[in-house]
Amino acid sequence: MKAVYTAPWLQDRRTLRMATLLGCTALASLALASPASAQSAAAPAAPVASAPDTGDIVVTAQKRSENVQKVPKLIEVLSGKEIASAGVTKLVDLQNISPTLTGSDQTQNSRPPGVRGIVSVANSVGVQAQTGIVVDDVPLPTYSTLANDLADVERVEVFAGPQSTLSGRNSAAGLINIVTRAPKFTRSADVSVEQTSDRQTRVTANLNLPISDTVAFNVSGVLNHWSGPYTNSLIPGHFGGYKTEGARAKLLWQATNALKLTLTGYYISTDGTQPPLLAGGPMIYASSGASYVTLDANKTPLSSYGYGISGNNRTYTSNQTATFSNKDVGGSLRIDLDVGKLGSLTSLTSYSYSAQPRADVFFGYPSAPANYYAYTDVQTKYTTQEVRLVSPSSGRLNYTLGVFYTNADLYEPYIRRQVFPVNWLRWSHQQSIALFGRATYQLTSADFITAGLRYQHDRQGYAWDFRNVATDAVTAHSQGGSPYDFGSGEISLRHEFNRDVSVYATYSRTETGQAYDVENNAAAAVGTLKPLASEKVSNYEIGVKGRFLDRRLMLNLTGFWADYSNYQVQSIDSSDPTQAPVIRLLAIGAVRTRGVEAQATLKVTSALSAGLAGAYTESVIRDYPGAGCYLNQTLAQGCVNGAQANLAGLSLPNAPRWKLNGNLNYRRPLSGKVDLTSSLQWRYQSQVHYDMLGNPLTTQGGYSVFNLRLGLAAPDSAERKWTLEAFANNLFDKTFYTTVNDNSNRFTYPTGSGTVLSVRYARDSFRYFGVRGTVAF
Secondary structure (H helix, E strand, O other), X not given: OOOOOOOOHHHOHHHHHHHHHHHHHHHHHHHOOOHHHHHHOOOOOOOOOOOOOOOOOEEOOOOOOXXXXXXXXXXXXXXXXXXXXXXXXXXXXXXXXXXXXXXOOOOOXXXXXXXXXXXXXXXXXXXXXXXXXXXXXXXXXXXXXXXXXXXXXXXXXXXXXXXXXXXXHHHOOEEEEXXXXXXXXXXXXEEEEEEEOOOEEEEEEEEEEEOOOOEEEEEEEEEEEEOOOEEEOOOOOEEOOEEEEEEEEEEEEOOOOOEEEEEEEEEEEEEEEEOOOOEOOOEEEOOXXXXXXXXXXXXXXXXXXXXXXXOOOXXXXXXXXXXXXXXXXXXXXXXXXXXXXXXXXXXXXXXXEEEOOEEEOOEOOOOOOOOOOEEEOOEXXXXXXXXXXXXXXXXXEEEEEEEEEEEEEEEEEEEEOOOOOEEEEEEEEEEEEEEEEEEEEEOOOOEEEEEEEEEEEEEEEEEEEEEOOOOOOEEEEEEEEEEEEEEEEEEEEEEEEEOOEEEEEEEEEEEOOOEOOOOOHHXXXXXXXXXXXXXXXXXXXXXXXXXXXXXXXEEEEEEEEEEEEEEEEEEEEOOOOOOOOEEEEEEEEEEEEEEEEEEEEEEOOOOEEEEEEEEEEEEEEEEOEOOEOOXXXXXXXXXXXXXXXXXXXXXXXXXXXXXXXXXXXXXXXXXXXOEEEEEEEXXXXXXXXXXXXXXOOOEEOOEEEEEEEEEEEOOOOOOOEEEEEEEEEOOOXXXXXXXXXXXXXXXXXXXXXXXXXXXXXXXXXXXXXXXXXXXXX
16 A cells, blocks of 8 residues: 655645645735735734733533633633644644543544543444534534644633533533634634644635625635654655645625524545554563564564664554545534524534545554555534524523434445455444523522533434455345433532632533444344443532632632443453454443542733643543453453453543643733743643553553743734744653553564563654744734
């Protein structure tokens, strides 16, 4: 298979088209820079780092505009400026600036970050993600990659804990609400260009045009290319990166004072490469005894392929390249009607299509034959329709009432012609309709009660064709379907000591609905699959929110406790290298997450601000009987007849106990035309492990990462905004991993000569430098 990054990126035709789009947007931006246009409209603020605003912050994830300090839940609000300054460009990278969010396995289809240690660990199309993703008020299906690149973002709202009353079953851990820029009735444009020392080029552009007094248009584009951190001893170039290109357009028509329509269309695609999926990626030693490592049947030492192994090894050996390609296209129509004293009536219709073809190389054997890989795809057609009524914010009673309909059709072929060959075609269908309501009533001048309910009817179905690998003829068929009804609810009490300090207590109860294990080929080949039990969550939260020192200090503190029953996880047993890995979706007994979270921001002076946020989270399995054994687990370690008695007490994978984030931001005028800007960002996370079955070798130790930024910018009072800054991410070059796999049985010789691990790296697992420039008109 051909590597993606062996040729310059400008030689790709689709890239040229995207570059043309960005260039046209940039030219239009320059055209708007004429004196006449500069006088006709006030220029918006450019995406530069500055001290946090001490005024009220408004969030919209709960389907109405609310002051974040008056919502009885933990909420993190990350502005577009903060995201850009931290070098965050991908959805999964939000964990770098939010202690509430945790990492997720990115080796296959991209998955959203986890919340409070609850991470999606199921790769079945029948299972909803634990973290809900909403873009411009439209919820995304689990397998969508639309939100993966954070371009044109106005803000990101992170709601921790179950949010299913308003957001449905795919937000059992929390919700990430992404708000992009809306059309405005002023002319404006901005362009941002970023280049890094490790071969990343990122260009974003946005153009806003008022077409008439009642019609406005906004278009944005992104081009984000990174060659990746890996090299292959057999194939030239770099691997593990991506080429993302996309555009979003919005048309606003203010038909009357009471009626507003917003039409949105988007397209985004990402192509990339990866090392071998299960084994043979970049390898490191976990024990000094692994002195002889081989990758093929001839027992050839790894050193003969031109590289050695170390703790930060980024080279692997494979005669093929794993590739993936994600594409999302779709649109939405939003109609807002002012209905007077009743409030606002909103209709929101959306349609999206997503395709994710992928070719996985499983083992990095140099002697493997051609086409030694598996091909799969996940195609999703997703339709939603929501109608809701939101009351005015004035008055003692504020309410939101609505109905929500979704329809998702998923198609997933899977073909593996070597190594335990299979040929499957799978279809899944999910349809639901929900009634929801949420209201806040002011009991006294200082006391408020909030309650919400959701009733949902789901119908799921699947079909599975088993086909002959050589002829594609159907040899067996399995099909099933089932309805399921469930409800969710929440209740909160909040007391205000004064306008800036309040306390609250919240209880919520939710379900995720039933799910089919469409990885259980053994059962499907001989009969009809039975749906797994619905996951259920009981969540408790208490907290205090306050502003002090003339509102220069914001301090929030939250304690939480959530119990999950029938927790749905996917387990991969690959302990026997002579057999195909056994992949099963399980509704295990019980999981608990509990802890404390804190947020603080301080405006020290007009030039200096600081922020500190942290989370202590215990995410542990309370009951998981009969789990498989991890690789090389012995009887003394608890492996009896191929199973472990119970994993109770084991922490969940990729769930650190401690996460801390801090930042210092400084800005001062150098002259009347130039400001000096700088920031220092720090994050820490404690030890995690990556194996659901508890292999102690798959452990990542605790680490800290520092980012430094220094730049120049136009003053806030300047008519034309611009910035020019240099940055160093992972300043002290701290190497860390996002995935660790034990491959001792496959890659050491003689057997048992030592322990070898294969690893994956994050975007900032190594130090890199860069420059970033923006200009806005």
